[in-house]
Amino acid sequence: MGIFNKLLGRQNPAGGGPPPGFFEVPRPPGDGLCSDDQCPCPENLIPRGTGYVFISQDVVNNRRNARSVAEAQVLADRMQQEMSRRLGVPAVFVASFKNVLTPVLMCEQGARLRGIDLAVAAADAKHWWETGLVPLRATPMARK
Numbered sequence: 687m688g689i690f691n692k693l694l695g696r697q698n699p700a701g702g703g704p705p706p707g708f709f710e711v712p713r714p715p716g717d718g719l720c721s722d723d724q725c726p727c728p729e730n731l732i733p734r735g736t737g738y739v740f741i742s743q744d745v746v747n748n749r750r751n752a753r754s755v756a757e758a759q760v761l762a763d764r765m766q767q768e769m770s771r772r773l774g775v776p777a778v779f780v781a782s783f784k785n786v787l788t789p790v791l792m793c794e795q796g797a798r799l800r801g802i803d804l805a806v807a808a809a810d811a812k813h814w815w816e817t818g819l820v821p822l823r824a825t826p827m828a829r830k
């Protein structure tokens with residue numbers, strides 16, 4: 687994602703926003719669904735308060751200076767427009783950058799397949815359901 691360094695380097699505007707060390711991720715109005723595109727499940731239902739959140743290092747790097755939902759949206763639009771300009775195609779044909787700005791809520795099958803630390807991922811999911819906040823650090827891998 688080196689071409690976006692210029693965009694990502696912007697400072698967080700002063701005032702408000704998520705507490706230090708956390709970033710905001712919108713919560714669904716009801717239950718969730720497994721949104722891991724690498725998980726073979728049929729989009730398992732994830733009841734409110736449960737599931738596993740996977741935070742990649744890419745997401746951490748991208749959200750460091752865009753910790754609120756509003757800032758992440760601005761950044762996603764900028765990334766899409768920049769890619770559209772570089773490719774010379776309308777923005778509507780450029781893939782969304784949501785997956786590099788948002789952690790993934792997933793079922794236990796998906797979490798086990800990725801080999802992430804289940805206890806940490808479940809605690810992060812519970813905290814996110816309660817507060818809408820996700821810690822600004824990558825999900826650790828499970829101990830072998």
Ligand SMILES: [Zn+2]
Binds near residue numbers: 720725726728730
């Ligand atoms: Zn799944």
